Amino acid sequence: MKQDFIHTYVSVDCVIFGFDSENRLNILLVQRYSDENSGDNKKKLPGSLIFSNEGVDEAASRVLHELTGIKKMVLKQFKCFADPMRASSEIDITWMGKEYNHTIDRIITVAYLSLCKIDHKINSSKYDNVDWCPVDAIPTLPFDHNKIIKESLVEIRKWIDSDFSIIFELLPKKFTIRQLYQLYSAISEKQIDIKNFHKKISSFNYIIGLDEIEKNVSHRAARYYKFDAKVYKKNNAKLIK
Amino acid sequence: MKQDFIHTYVSVDCVIFGFDSENRLNILLVQRYSDENSGDNKKKLPGSLIFSNEGVDEAASRVLHELTGIKKMVLKQFKCFADPMRASSEIDITWMGKEYNHTIDRIITVAYLSLCKIDHKINSSKYDNVDWCPVDAIPTLPFDHNKIIKESLVEIRKWIDSDFSIIFELLPKKFTIRQLYQLYSAISEKQIDIKNFHKKISSFNYIIGLDEIEKNVSHRAARYYKFDAKVYKKNNAKLIK
Numbered sequence: 001m002k003q004d005f006i007h008t009y010v011s012v013d014c015v016i017f018g019f020d021s022e023n024r025l026n027i028l029l030v031q032r033y034s035d036e037n038s039g040d041n042k043k044k045l046p047g048s049l050i051f052s053n054e055g056v057d058e059a060a061s062r063v064l065h066e067l068t069g070i071k072k073m074v075l076k077q078f079k080c081f082a083d084p085m086r087a088s089s090e091i092d093i094t095w096m097g098k099e100y101n102h103t104i105d106r107i108i109t110v111a112y113l114s115l116c117k118i119d120h121k122i123n124s125s126k127y128d129n130v131d132w133c134p135v136d137a138i139p140t141l142p143f144d145h146n147k148i149i150k151e152s153l154v155e156i157r158k159w160i161d162s163d164f165s166i167i168f169e170l171l172p173k174k175f176t177i178r179q180l181y182q183l184y185s186a187i188s189e190k191q192i193d194i195k196n197f198h199k200k201i202s203s204f205n206y207i208i209g210l211d212e213i214e215k216n217v218s219h220r221a222a223r224y225y226k227f228d229a230k231v232y233k234k235n236n237a238k239l240i241k
Numbered sequence: 242m243k244q245d246f247i248h249t250y251v252s253v254d255c256v257i258f259g260f261d262s263e264n265r266l267n268i269l270l271v272q273r274y275s276d277e278n279s280g281d282n283k284k285k286l287p288g289s290l291i292f293s294n295e296g297v298d299e300a301a302s303r304v305l306h307e308l309t310g311i312k313k314m315v316l317k318q319f320k321c322f323a324d325p326m327r328a329s330s331e332i333d334i335t336w337m338g339k340e341y342n343h344t345i346d347r348i349i350t351v352a353y354l355s356l357c358k359i360d361h362k363i364n365s366s367k368y369d370n371v372d373w374c375p376v377d378a379i380p381t382l383p384f385d386h387n388k389i390i391k392e393s394l395v396e397i398r399k400w401i402d403s404d405f406s407i408i409f410e411l412l413p414k415k416f417t418i419r420q421l422y423q424l425y426s427a428i429s430e431k432q433i434d435i436k437n438f439h440k441k442i443s444s445f446n447y448i449i450g451l452d453e454i455e456k457n458v459s460h461r462a463a464r465y466y467k468f469d470a471k472v473y474k475k476n477n478a479k480l481i482k
Contacts, residue, residue, distance in 0.1 A: 005290040005341060007250055010323070010349055049246040052347070056323040080321045080351045082251070082297040100246060106293070108251055108349075110321045162399065 009102075011109040012060040013047035013145065014067070014075075015152040018118035019170040023182040024134045026118065027149060028067070031129035032095060032142065045145045046127070047109065049100060060112040067130060068116065069123030074169050075114050078155045079148075082108040086144045095142070111148045113155055115169035157187055165206075168227040174210060176222040177201055206232040250343075252350045253301040254288035254386065255308070255316075256393040259359035260411040264423040265375045267359065268390060269308070272370035273336060273383065286386045287368070288350065290341060301353040308371060309357065310364030315410055316355050319396045320389075323349040327385045336383070352389050354396055356410035398428055406447075409468040415451060417463040418442055447473040 016028040029043040046067045050059040057077065064073055087093065087107045096104040124130050133139075138149060160166050170183055181197050201207055206228045214221040257269040270284040287308045291300040298318065305314055328334065328348045337345040365371050374380075379390060401407050411424055422438050442448055447469045455462040 004292050004294075005250060005343070006293045006295075007248060009246060009248055010251070050323070051245050052247045053245075053325055054247075055325060056321055056349075077320060079318060080297055082291070082351070084294055084296060102246075108297075110323070158403065162403065 009107045011049045013045045014112045016114040018116045025186045026132040030127045056110045066126040165232045174224040250348045252290045254286045255353045257355040259357045266427045267373040271368045297351045307367040415465040
């Protein structure tokens with residue numbers, strides 16, 4: 001029995017959310033090592049094996065930084081995926097062999113959530129192709145990356161439910177209440193009445209109205225708002241419920 | 242660089258909470274392999290390396306069952322602990338060498354939370370010594386087990402905040418409102434006014450009063466209540482806030 005314990009590689013994978021100008025929730029995907037002969041031109045979640053001197057949190061920070069060039073991003077570990085069959089397809093094993101120069105037949109991954117303002121310039125030091133992909137149009141990904149994304153959607157809902165300030169990581173610095181409403185609706189998947197939403201939001205003293213309205217819009221120009229993190233922290237405000 | 246990726250063992254560790262008749266929150270600890278020469282008689286969290294055909298959830302279920310003999314227990318993965326130094330003390334390395342018959346110099350663990358009615362009979366097929374230990378009297382444990390317990394306390398609060406039904410896993414089938422209050426206070430670490438608590442609780446239709454009162458108590462005998470999981474689910478009731 002003793003020799004039957006796994007001795008394995010460990011990776012981190014990052015699900016990075018962004019919210020675009022068409023009010024869709026997006027995830028950052030990268031192109032994985034492409035080999036014309038294998039026909040492997042799949043996208044994947046950004047990730048990496050962890051180094052011997054790293055913890056998993058450090059490895060996830062490294063991946064984020066190599067991927068985006070952005071220094072400070074929120075990052076939250078949400079689950080270890082360790083199904084014995086998660087990396088057993090031939091094409092995945094072949095890719096890992098080339099990428100890491102090892103035969104890897106089992107790999108455990110620790111998944112992280114992160115949030116990125118979608119207007120941030122992505123400046124990757126590692127990948128040529130980094131693309132935002134709407135969550136309702138994610139292609140078939142290698143390993144169990146589709147499963148990881150599915151579970152990350154449940155997780156981001158929980159996260160925003162327990163700390164509403166997290167939602168502002170996805171919005172531009174100045175935003176309209178309509179944008180906040182559309183983002184909240186996209187994440188929560190609940191039908192929320194916009195009038196009630198406005199009423200609720202106007203009771204939050206950490207959402208500050210600016211003396212500025214939208215320009216060059218076809219609809220009635222809306223007022224801009226900003227989020228005041230200090231007031232929020234002081235309140236320890238609770239989520240919309 | 243390539244050979245610098247870790248290739249490691251992976252374990253699971255379980256933090257199992259119980260609530261005793263003296264209204265203290267407890268955690269189940271086991272005696273680890275004892276060697277008189279090494280003076281190693283420390284307690285530890287119950288855990289195990291994972292087998293090659295297991296996922297982490299299966300391994301955690303196996304540990305729970307070997308530990309308690311109880312078939313159905315709630316179980317929730319909460320965090321992967323992977324600090325490169327977490328298993329680097331000589332006494333820990335020696336113990337792992339004996340227990341697993343391998344030299345293990347790095348080990349990653351996935352931590353789980355579980356809840357057990359403390360009046361359940363613990364019937365371990367693996368350990369001779371399984372003991373409840375109050376959370377405010379946990380001794381110094383090997384590895385990073387003290388840190389895991391500290392973080393598990395934050396996690397159990399979040400869990401009960403997001404799903405109040407979880408708290409009844411810790412109470413006897415019939416309980417008094419005082420017991421529920423004391424358990425909630427022990428977990429939440431908030432000062433809660435008992436009158437407000439009574440008022441709040443009486444508004445919850447899933448907490449059902451029984452035609453039975455305490456017997457042989459020195460204080461005024463209180464009424465017993467039970468939790469109705471079906472009504473709770475129907476309500477999708479929210480936590481006390």
